[in-house]
Amino acid sequence: MTPAATPPSQTAPWPVAVALLARWLAERERIDRLMDEIPPGLSPVDRARCQHLVFGVIRHASRLEAALARLIAHPPRFVTRAALFVAGFELIEAGSDGADPAGQTAKVVHHAVEQTKVLASPAEARLVNAVGRRLAEALRAESLPPALAPAASLAEHYSHPVWLVRRWLAEFGREATRALLDWNQLPAPVYVRWRPGGSGAPADWLKPTRWPGFFEVPAGRWADAEPLVRSGLAYVQDPGTRCAVDLLAPQPGETLLDLGAAPGGKTLLMADRAAPGRVVAFDLPGERLVRLRANLAAGGRTAAVVAEGNLFEEPGLALSRQGLATSYPGVLLDAPCSNTGVMRHRVDVRWRLQEGDFARHARQQVALAAAAARLVEPGGRLVYSTCSIDPEENERVVAAFLERAAGFRLEAQVIARPWECGHDGAAAFRLRRAEPPAP
Numbered sequence: 001m002t003p004a005a006t007p008p009s010q011t012a013p014w015p016v017a018v019a020l021l022a023r024w025l026a027e028r029e030r031i032d033r034l035m036d037e038i039p040p041g042l043s044p045v046d047r048a049r050c051q052h053l054v055f056g057v058i059r060h061a062s063r064l065e066a067a068l069a070r071l072i073a074h075p076p077r078f079v080t081r082a083a084l085f086v087a088g089f090e091l092i093e094a095g096s097d098g099a100d101p102a103g104q105t106a107k108v109v110h111h112a113v114e115q116t117k118v119l120a121s122p123a124e125a126r127l128v129n130a131v132g133r134r135l136a137e138a139l140r141a142e143s144l145p146p147a148l149a150p151a152a153s154l155a156e157h158y159s160h161p162v163w164l165v166r167r168w169l170a171e172f173g174r175e176a177t178r179a180l181l182d183w184n185q186l187p188a189p190v191y192v193r194w195r196p197g198g199s200g201a202p203a204d205w206l207k208p209t210r211w212p213g214f215f216e217v218p219a220g221r222w223a224d225a226e227p228l229v230r231s232g233l234a235y236v237q238d239p240g241t242r243c244a245v246d247l248l249a250p251q252p253g254e255t256l257l258d259l260g261a262a263p264g265g266k267t268l269l270m271a272d273r274a275a276p277g278r279v280v281a282f283d284l285p286g287e288r289l290v291r292l293r294a295n296l297a298a299g300g301r302t303a304a305v306v307a308e309g310n311l312f313e314e315p316g317l318a319l320s321r322q323g324l325a326t327s328y329p330g331v332l333l334d335a336p337c338s339n340t341g342v343m344r345h346r347v348d349v350r351w352r353l354q355e356g357d358f359a360r361h362a363r364q365q366v367a368l369a370a371a372a373a374r375l376v377e378p379g380g381r382l383v384y385s386t387c388s389i390d391p392e393e394n395e396r397v398v399a400a401f402l403e404r405a406a407g408f409r410l411e412a413q414v415i416a417r418p419w420e421c422g423h424d425g426a427a428a429f430r431l432r433r434a435e436p437p438a439p
Helices: 013-027 031-035 044-059 061-069 078-096 101-119 122-141 151-158 162-172 174-184 222-230 239-248 265-274 287-299 315-321 357-373 395-404
Strands: 190-194 214-217 234-236 255-259 278-283 304-308 328-334 376-386 408-416 426-433
Touching: 013 031, 013 044, 013 078, 013 101, 031 044, 044 061, 044 078, 044 222, 061 078, 061 122, 061 151, 078 101, 078 122, 101 122, 151 162, 151 174, 162 174, 190 222, 222 234, 234 265, 239 265, 239 328, 239 376, 239 408, 239 426, 255 265, 265 278, 265 287, 265 304, 265 328, 278 287, 278 315, 287 304, 304 315, 328 357, 357 376, 357 395, 376 395, 395 408, 395 426
Parallel strands: 255 278, 255 328, 278 304, 328 376
Antiparallel strands: 190 214, 190 234, 376 426, 408 426
């Protein structure tokens, strides 16, 4: 097929974004799986633009939906709705950067109309033309909710479920909740960790951060960063991941255990710090283990052993069957959680999360911590970590664990709230197992 005959959904970021968002609106498919569907023929720049549009719409989904609901009596087809959502996000961006609103509105709406003619139909393109201009006016007329705005107003403007906003208001108060909502609406920077032991110094175009070893990839430089990642010199990793590993404090030559290790970022960081020791990376068989093996292989220069098993089903026995030790001086348990600390990166989490998930996660987390504790040697340490910022999954889980686990004490903790620390949210707790009594 010649380039001229190739459908626009295969050649440009805007129609690809519309196609992906139409699927998301229809099925609420996980965004990481949708991103895997981006056509490989897109250039790195176009791929980045496509992801920016998709993520931006999902971040602003309920705000856009509410604005459109006031303009359209009956929602159009998903593909047309997605086109309006993408145009709406572009209008939000245009209004935030000081650009000429009228000039930007005309450009955004015209582009959306022309694309909709091909992606949908001429009749739907006329709808996009009429609604797009009114949508621009509606978005420009919006203002920030006042300081004492009710949860529903905050939820609509910042595109979060109202029940979640209410929860945060109760947990953190108004000022912190507003700061968190602001944080979640910003595009996430791309960070890489420069790995020790490789050849050469970090590239001079990488932007240093206040976190040693972590660098920000400037916009438009992913094509330059990708070879560094493929070669194992760098690893894509948010600085928030260092919190748990810092608390574990790997010592050179140690053999450590990483439970729930996929996708492998903390495993690599542990291995780099424990060299010439090694890390046993343990996770469920299946898709997670495949991803873990691939990331560790791509990282190279890593003394890591992959083990499979279920933490709820005698993990010590699973380790033993694979010829591995069943007790370790340091164990990291990165527990499954709500992901409320990483919503800037995982933009669809807010729409997948349910009110009952917190209590369900907490029950599992206490059980997982108890299973992990059995793999800590006397005098060793267990680090319990999550990428949640909610006390129900952090402090309260640790308190419940300590009530049941004889011989452990809380030695140190780190709770990183994104609006305060400047990176993804994280929580980590170092629990020390007592030495056996002297004979």
